[in-house]
Amino acid sequence: MTSELNGHAVQSQAARRRLEHHEADVVIVGAGILGCALAVALGRQGRSVILLEASMKEPDRIVGELLQPGGVQALEKLGLLECLEDIDAILSVSIIPGRLPPSLSPGGRAFHHGRFVMKLRQAALACPNVTVVETKATGLVTSTQSPQVLGVECVTKDLKDCYFAQQTVIADGYDSKFRKGHHQHTPKRRSKFYGLEMIDAPLPSPCYGHVLLSESPPVLMYQIGTHETRILIDIPDNFPPASVKNGGVKGYLRNTILPSLPKDVQPSFLAALEKDKLRSMPNSFLPASTNKTPGLIILGDALNMRHPLTGGGMTVALNDVCFIRDLLSPEVVPSFEDTELVLKQLSRFHWLRKKSSTVINILAQALYMLFAADDVNLRALQRGCFRYFQIGPVDQPVLMLAGLLKQPLVLVTHFFTVAFLSIWVLFRETPVTQLLLFPFKSIMVFWTACVVIVPYILAELFC
Numbered sequence: 001m002t003s004e005l006n007g008h009a010v011q012s013q014a015a016r017r018r019l020e021h022h023e024a025d026v027v028i029v030g031a032g033i034l035g036c037a038l039a040v041a042l043g044r045q046g047r048s049v050i051l052l053e054a055s056m057k058e059p060d061r062i063v064g065e066l067l068q069p070g071g072v073q074a075l076e077k078l079g080l081l082e083c084l085e086d087i088d089a090i091l092s093v094s095i096i097p098g099r100l101p102p103s104l105s106p107g108g109r110a111f112h113h114g115r116f117v118m119k120l121r122q123a124a125l126a127c128p129n130v131t132v133v134e135t136k137a138t139g140l141v142t143s144t145q146s147p148q149v150l151g152v153e154c155v156t157k158d159l160k161d162c163y164f165a166q167q168t169v170i171a172d173g174y175d176s177k178f179r180k181g182h183h184q185h186t187p188k189r190r191s192k193f194y195g196l197e198m199i200d201a202p203l204p205s206p207c208y209g210h211v212l213l214s215e216s217p218p219v220l221m222y223q224i225g226t227h228e229t230r231i232l233i234d235i236p237d238n239f240p241p242a243s244v245k246n247g248g249v250k251g252y253l254r255n256t257i258l259p260s261l262p263k264d265v266q267p268s269f270l271a272a273l274e275k276d277k278l279r280s281m282p283n284s285f286l287p288a289s290t291n292k293t294p295g296l297i298i299l300g301d302a303l304n305m306r307h308p309l310t311g312g313g314m315t316v317a318l319n320d321v322c323f324i325r326d327l328l329s330p331e332v333v334p335s336f337e338d339t340e341l342v343l344k345q346l347s348r349f350h351w352l353r354k355k356s357s358t359v360i361n362i363l364a365q366a367l368y369m370l371f372a373a374d375d376v377n378l379r380a381l382q383r384g385c386f387r388y389f390q391i392g393p394v395d396q397p398v399l400m401l402a403g404l405l406k407q408p409l410v411l412v413t414h415f416f417t418v419a420f421l422s423i424w425v426l427f428r429e430t431p432v433t434q435l436l437l438f439p440f441k442s443i444m445v446f447w448t449a450c451v452v453i454v455p456y457i458l459a460e461l462f463c
């Protein structure tokens with residue numbers, strides 16, 4: 001009884017420190033996917049948490065709408081599975097219809113991003129050890145004597161404000177204003193996704209995610225609600241078919257994409273093109289780097305990004321929350337004041353998280369290169385990949401996409417099997433009169449396969 005009372009007293013004292021002194025064990029910038037989940041996880045461990053968010057309104061974005069089964073699993077580990085309820089989520093299955101019994105994978109969920117984020121925010125708001133503040137973070141507060149980060153500066157309704165904590169978590173997303181100077185890498189962008197919402201579009205295989213491959217870069221379609229279907233169209237930077245001269249992006253969507261879609265889907269696409277606001281997001285690649293600044297922890301998209309083709313971002317983020325929760329648990333790190341111990345755990349985190357992120361990162365980048373093939377060798381690899389999905393053992397690739405199979409070596413093996421299959425397909429396509437050229441062509445295909453995957457393997461191994 002007394003200890004319970006003491007617990008209450010400690011809890012309300014911490015709440016007062018958060019509200020009156022703007023002071024906590026940890027301050028998190030960004031109540032998105034990662035920030036909310038982390039606030040709940042740390043709050044439930046008894047940490048005092050301040051969560052800062054620029055806008056508490058329901059986000060309306062074209063990102064983070066498909067949660068892979070690996071992400072659903074992470075959500076369950078975090079005790080947040082109920083955030084998938086009452087948001088009109090669609091149970092989605094593997095991406096290759098007819099090639100796998102659905103029982104093999106527990107199923108992912110597709111939904112409106114904003115509805116899911118609002119559920120996560122409600123979970124954070126319901127946590128007595130978490131205080132959520134609507135404010136825009138504008139800078140870090142650092143110590144004058146050392147590089148130690150002490151908290152964040154904010155602007156709340158035009159008024160300057162500060163929040164202090166032993167650890168500051170940066171989770172402000174893809175366009176992070178805070179990673180510069182604290183992250184070894186900068187994001188690289190090759191393309192953008194343009195998004196539209198189609199109403200009552202009859203998909204060829206309802207509940208499956210669709211990747212449409214043609215001469216053009218990839219197009220994704222998946223249902224995100226009872227009536228709504230998201231379509232994302234990849235457009236590389238400086239892509240001639242979408243140049244102003246050719247009618248711009250809208251011209252490209254109307255003249256090239258529309259006729260390439262399944263007949264049944266075309267009317268809903270056209271309607272969306274005429275009515276819906278066309279929105280775009282950059283598709284970035286950013287390798288993770290070890291946090292070395294005392295008092296600072298960079299996570300989520302601010303830390304690590306891959307092409308969204310495979311819908312892996314939220315799965316990586318939620319798995320990272322699981323790792324951080326365990327590595328920084330009160331049993332291991334009794335006080336966040338122990339900056340040195342936190343930094344040591346963060347260096348372990350950098351390598352441990354690769355268990356779940358490496359396969360997702362490499363697969364996303366390598367598949368994008370093949371799917372957006374823009375030369376003959378990449379096209380050969382694309383055909384080989386396609387053939388592989390038709391005849392190969394697809395259970396492992398599907399489990400990798402789902403974020404459930406996490407061994408990089410398995411991925412590399414499949415990738416090079418695709419490379420050799422591509423060479424075989426090329427051999428079968430080569431007319432006898434051109435066979436003399438075949439050895440050269442096959443070396444070029446193999447070389448291209450290496451160029452596609454090796455940089456991403458190195459990025460994971462050495463960054």
Ligand SMILES: Cc1cc2nc3c(=O)[nH]c(=O)nc-3n(C[C@H](O)[C@H](O)[C@H](O)COP(=O)(O)OP(=O)(O)OC[C@H]3O[C@@H](n4cnc5c(N)ncnc54)[C@H](O)[C@@H]3O)c2cc1C
Pocket residue numbers: 029030031032033034035052053054055062063064065066067068135136137138171172173174177193281282283284299300301302308310311312313314315317
């Ligand atoms: C086109 C596209 C499609 C995608 N599709 C998928 C998908 O289907 N499945 C998937 O798993 N992933 C997908 N992703 C990736 C996914 O969206 C991200 O990995 C995920 O949202 C990252 O979560 P986060 O919490 O790091 O950032 P976010 O979810 O972006 O959250 C950042 C939060 O920080 C807040 N914020 C920003 N700056 C400040 C500030 N200065 N002060 C206070 N608050 C601030 C923002 O308002 C926001 O709420 C996609 C990405 C793109 C680009």
Ligand SMILES: *[C@@H]1O[C@H](CO)[C@@H](O)[C@H](O)[C@H]1NC(C)=O
Pocket residue numbers: 007010011014043044045046047127128129
């Ligand atoms: C809040 O933190 C206290 C310690 O300050 C802890 O005893 C309690 O379990 C936490 N409450 C919840 C609901 O997580």
